[in-house]
Structure formats: structure tokens, C-alpha cells
Amino acid sequence: MSVLLIAEHNNKEVKPFTFNAITAASQIDQDLHVLLIGSKADDVAKSLSEVPLVKKVLHIDHEIYENYIAENYTAAILKHADKYSHIICSANTFGKNLMPRVAALLDISQVSDIIKVISPDTFLRPIYAGNAFATVKSNDEKKCVTIRPTSFEAAETTGGSAEIEKIDAADQSENTKFINREEIKSDRPELGTARIVISGGRGLQSGENFKLITDVADKLNAAIGASRAAVDAGYITNEHQVGQTGKVVVPDLYIAVGISGAIQHLAGMKESKVIVAINKDGEAPIFSVADYGLEADLFEALPQFLEELNKLNTIQK
Amino acid sequence: MKILVAVKRVIDYNVQIRVKEDGSGVVTDNVKMSTNPPDDNAIEEAVKIKESGKASEIIAVTVGEEKAQETVRKALAVGADRGIHVKVDGTIEPLAVSKILKKIVEKENPDLVFMGKQAIDDDCNQTGQMLAAHLNWPQATFASKIEVNDKSLKVTREVDEGLETIEVNTPAIITCDLRLNEPRYASLPNIMKAKKKPIEQINASDLEVDTNPRIEHIKIEEPPKRKAGIKVASVEELVQKLKNEAKVI
Numbered sequence: 001m002s003v004l005l006i007a008e009h010n011n012k013e014v015k016p017f018t019f020n021a022i023t024a025a026s027q028i029d030q031d032l033h034v035l036l037i038g039s040k041a042d043d044v045a046k047s048l049s050e051v052p053l054v055k056k057v058l059h060i061d062h063e064i065y066e067n068y069i070a071e072n073y074t075a076a077i078l079k080h081a082d083k084y085s086h087i088i089c090s091a092n093t094f095g096k097n098l099m100p101r102v103a104a105l106l107d108i109s110q111v112s113d114i115i116k117v118i119s120p121d122t123f124l125r126p127i128y129a130g131n132a133f134a135t136v137k138s139n140d141e142k143k144c145v146t147i148r149p150t151s152f153e154a155a156e157t158t159g160g161s162a163e164i165e166k167i168d169a170a171d172q173s174e175n176t177k178f179i180n181r182e183e184i185k186s187d188r189p190e191l192g193t194a195r196i197v198i199s200g201g202r203g204l205q206s207g208e209n210f211k212l213i214t215d216v217a218d219k220l221n222a223a224i225g226a227s228r229a230a231v232d233a234g235y236i237t238n239e240h241q242v243g244q245t246g247k248v249v250v251p252d253l254y255i256a257v258g259i260s261g262a263i264q265h266l267a268g269m270k271e272s273k274v275i276v277a278i279n280k281d282g283e284a285p286i287f288s289v290a291d292y293g294l295e296a297d298l299f300e301a302l303p304q305f306l307e308e309l310n311k312l313n314t315i316q317k
Numbered sequence: 318m319k320i321l322v323a324v325k326r327v328i329d330y331n332v333q334i335r336v337k338e339d340g341s342g343v344v345t346d347n348v349k350m351s352t353n354p355p356d357d358n359a360i361e362e363a364v365k366i367k368e369s370g371k372a373s374e375i376i377a378v379t380v381g382e383e384k385a386q387e388t389v390r391k392a393l394a395v396g397a398d399r400g401i402h403v404k405v406d407g408t409i410e411p412l413a414v415s416k417i418l419k420k421i422v423e424k425e426n427p428d429l430v431f432m433g434k435q436a437i438d439d440d441c442n443q444t445g446q447m448l449a450a451h452l453n454w455p456q457a458t459f460a461s462k463i464e465v466n467d468k469s470l471k472v473t474r475e476v477d478e479g480l481e482t483i484e485v486n487t488p489a490i491i492t493c494d495l496r497l498n499e500p501r502y503a504s505l506p507n508i509m510k511a512k513k514k515p516i517e518q519i520n521a522s523d524l525e526v527d528t529n530p531r532i533e534h535i536k537i538e539e540p541p542k543r544k545a546g547i548k549v550a551s552v553e554e555l556v557q558k559l560k561n562e563a564k565v566i
Binding site: 069070071074092093094096097098099100101102103104105107108109110111112113122126127128129130131132133134135136137138139140173174175176177178179180181182183184192196220238239244245252253263264270273274275276282287289290291292293294295296301304305308309312 | 328330331333334336343354410411412415437438439440441442443444445446447448449450451454455456457458459471474475476477478479480481482483484485486489495496530531532533534535536537538539540543546547548549551552553555556558559560563565566
């Protein structure tokens with residue numbers, strides 16, 4: 001049987017995590033079909049058909065799908081789910097909202113947020129905010145699985161030419177209405193996908209002092225993160241929060257500045273490839289996960305750091 | 318308006334999780350337990366709505382072993398009017414919990430059901446959406462702001478791109494984000510009063526719900542440990558290491 005991946009998009013382009021989910025889905029079964037539910041999203045269908053790992057694109061085009069509403073998406077998925085052994089999507093706010101609704105109506109116990117495919121029915125997933133890993137086997141005949149996007153490489157996006165099949169829409173829910181979406185606009189890379197993240201904690205002492213972080217972020221083309229303590233103290237807005245209750249990030253380089261390293265924060269960043277900690281308290285728990293620790297006053301270290309970076313001319317954008 | 322709030326008892330968020338040596342689970346003996354943090358936000362929001370005069374009754378419900386009752390008692394101490402404890406032993410998956418909650422909803426007929434967006438033990442993030450599906454009710458997940466109107470709610474949701482606002486007709490399921498509000502502490506007099514509030518006990522087996530797990534936990538293990546790092550003496554050394562050793566800048 002084939003696997004069905006639900007694409008996330010904005011009717012103009014595919015959202016990047018979909019490509020990570022495609023990689024994971026293809027590890028479950030190579031006969032991978034992608035379901036695109038949208039309104040006037042022909043460009044998205046074309047992009048998906050060019051992904052070499054995708055064998056077929058199923059395209060539902062109807063104005064009721066102009067905005068993503070879980071109730072409407074669920075009805076559309078259920079209409080076409082019969083032929084598939086697995087229904088898959090990314091475990092971001094899109095998939096977390098959607099998949100359990102689908103799973104419940106199929107009477108399936110969903111496997112959430114997997115970080116590894118061990119076999120088509122067995123997966124590795126973090127529990128307790130990544131403080132333990134569980135190997136789980138689903139005994140349901142059909143499976144609903146969500147994928148932690150940062151644990152899988154993004155699939156190649158060009159070179160393929162999958163067939164695009166138009167299929168029927170389902171009924172619209174009358175009890176949920178989309179009103180608006182305020183997207184946070186920024187010239188910086190997105191926190192969840194940035195190659196480098198620099199985060200500040202309570203050690204910054206004020207919102208103004210976050211400029212020290214911003215300056216380094218500009219130089220490194222990094223995303224800006226923060227600990228919960230910094231967010232709670234009002235130094236920075238909560239969309240920057242990294243941790244169990246904020247975003248989980250896995251950049252190539254994570255720089256924690258003035259962050260002590262509470263369990264909740266570590267849960268959001270300790271899978272980063274290289275971790276740097278700058279903190280004046282040499283006993284801070286953050287040093288236990290840092291590859292490179294610098295015991296120093298951040299108000300002296302950050303300007304120096306910027307100066308040293310300026311001396312290098314090899315920084316990759 | 319009647320509000321049902323579902324709460325779960327979990328290992329306290331400040332406890333360092335330890336994995337059992339035989340790989341069967343995590344250590345829970347003699348470990349501090351508390352209410353799942355976003356479930357506290359769910360209770361708080363329900364109490365605020367009642368205080369504003371828009372709700373008449375709050376019922377707190379939990380599904381779990383004998384001691385899970387503590388979370389219901391805590392909800393009563395911060396303002397819920399009465400409690401329901403559905404007793405079940407052993408592992409119970411979100412799918413089964415959602416089926417049990419459906420039975421409770423059918424019995425109590427609330428206009429709104431609140432719960433946390435995710436439990437911090439299994440991190441599944443499923444129960445609210447599954448309950449909404451079983452009831453064919455609208456769902457507003459990851460709520461960070463709620464405006465209660467006559468027959469609908471306007472809910473602002475925390476999504477990856479920023480904030481999304483939707484309107485759902487009641488009855489509806491709302492799952493709460495930690496940013497929704499600041500949960501209050503129970504005062505001592507209210508804790509005393511809560512001891513007199515009723516908690517109805519129901520056996521899950523009497524509800525005719527299949528609670529058998531569908532997912533086998535083959536092994537629970539510690540995540541791979543990071544290799545020990547080094548301390549650098551200066552900013553210069555740090556930058557050199559990042560450039561020449563780690564090759565990340």
C-alpha cells in the first residue's frame with residue numbers, strides 16, 4: 001500500500017517542513033503520494049510534482065480551502081484516505097492541529113512527533129521533552145504519524161515529474177471561521193530553520209541590552225532566540241522562546257548567552273550540532289551541554305565576539 | 318454556560334527525568350507529581366470566564382489512577398465547582414482518553430471543553446483534537462487569547478507563522494497555550510473549601526470504552542549523551558575553535 005503525505009503550503013508555495021516530512025514518509029514506503037488541499041494552488045502542485053521522491057500528487061482545488069481549517073482538511077483527507085497504509089504530516093502547529101482529528105475519526109492511535117523511522121510500524125520518538133526516547137510499535141492496521149521536521153533532511157526539490165491528479169473536495173464545516181493571520185515579518189532567518197541561532201537569557205538584564213545579541217545575529221545571519229526567563233521578564237517577545245514550551249531548534253550552531261540552562265530550555269536546544277555557552281557563572285548547567293564554554297561577563301564578551309567575527313571574512317551567509 | 322475542564326497528573330516540570338534501567342519506562346516512584354502545566358491555564362481561563370459572569374458552572378475531570386484525583390482537587394481549590402474522576406489503571410492513550418471524555422461530555426452537556434494543548438509526559442498533543450473529532454465539534458487549539466461571545470468564541474492561536482484568529486461556534490473544544498494567562502495559586506481557605514466540594518468517581522470499565530493500548534512501548538532509553546565539551550579561555554580562542562575546529566562560521 002502507498003503512504004499519503006499531507007502538504008503544508010500557503011497556496012503559492014510549499015512550506016519548507018513539508019520537504020522534511022517527504023523524506024521521512026519515503027523511508028516508510030517509497031510509493032509516496034502527496035495530498036495538496038488548497039485554493040488556486042496550481043503552482044504548489046507543480047512544485048510538489050517536481051520532488052523526485054514524490055510518485056503522485058493528489059490535488060483538491062476549492063475555494064473553501066483558501067485558509068487552512070483543520071475541520072475542512074480532515075473531511076477532505078478522510079474522503080481519500082482508504083487506499084493508504086499511512087497518513088503522514090509534519091509535527092509543527094499545522095500537523096499537530098490536524099492529524100489527531102483525522103486519527104480519531106479513523107479510530108487510530110496516532111504516533112506523534114517521530115524522529116526516526118525504524119520500520120513501517122516502529123518509530124523512535126522523544127518523550128518528556130526529549131529527556132527520554134521511546135521506541136514504539138503501532139499495532140493499528142492503518143497508521144497516522146507526525147514527523148519532527150528538524151530530525152529529517154529536506155528532500156530534493158527538483159528533477160522529478162510526478163503525475164498530478166485532480167480529486168474532489170469534501171463538505172465545509174459551518175462551525176469554524178478563519179478571521180486573520182498576523183505573520184511575524186522579519187529579515188532574519190526563521191528560528192525553527194536557521195543554521196545559526198543566538199539566544200539571550202535573564203543575564204541580558206534588559207530589553208535594550210538584547211541589541212548586543214542582535215548585532216551578533218546580524219553579523220552571522222542568525223535567528224534570535226531567548227530563554228523563558230527573558231521572555232517572562234519582558235526583554236523580548238514570546239515568538240523567540242526556545243525550550244519545552246517554546247520552539248525546539250536544531251541549528252548547526254547554537255549560542256546561549258546569559259542563559260543558565262533550565263531543564264525546559266535545554267529540552268529546546270540540546271540536539272543542536274554545536275553549542276556555545278557564554279555565562280559568568282561557571283557552575284551554570286548550560287555548560288554541561290556546551291561544546292565550547294566561555295566563562296565571562298557577556299557585556300564584555302559579546303562586543304569582543306563581534307569584533308573577532310568582523311576580523312574574519314569567511315562567514316557564510 | 319457550562320465549562321468542562323480536563324486535567325492530567327504528570328511528573329512535575331522541574332523534576333529531572335530518570336529512565337529506568339530495564340528500559341520499561343521512567344522513574345515515577347517518590348517523584349513529585351503536579352498538574353500538567355497548560356492544564357492549569359485551562360482551569361484559570363474557565364475560572365476567569367465564570368468570574369466575568371459568562372459561565373455558571375465549572376466541572377474538572379481527570380482520567381487516571383487513584384492519585385490522579387489530586388489534580389481535580391487542585392482545580393476545585395482554584396475555582397472549579399465540582400469534579401469527576403474516571404478511574405483507570407495503567408497506560409492509557411490519548412485516543413482512549415478522548416473516548417472517555419466524550420462519554421462525560423454526553424452526560425454533562427457542557428458548552429465548552431478546555432484542556433492544555435499538550436501533556437508534558439508523553440508529549441502527544443492529541444486529546445483535545447480527538448475529542449473534537451468524536452463529538453464533531455469545532456476545535457481551537459493552542460489558544461493564547463479567548464473572547465467569549467453569545468454563541469461563539471473568538472480564539473487567537475499560537476501558530477508557527479505568528480498568530481491566527483478563528484471564530485468557533487459553541488459547543489467547542491479549546492486547547493490552551495501557556496501564554497493564555499497566568500494561573501493563580503490556591504489560597505489556604507480555598508484549599509480547605511475544596512475539600513468539601515464533591516468529586517464523582519466513575520470506573521472507566523463502566524463507560525464501555527475500549528482502553529487497551531494500540532501502541533507498544535518496546536523500549537524507553539536515555540537520549541544519547543553529548544560528549545563532554547571544553548571551556549575556552551578567551552573570545553579569540555572561541556572564534557578560532559568555531560572557525561577551524563567546529564567549522565560552523
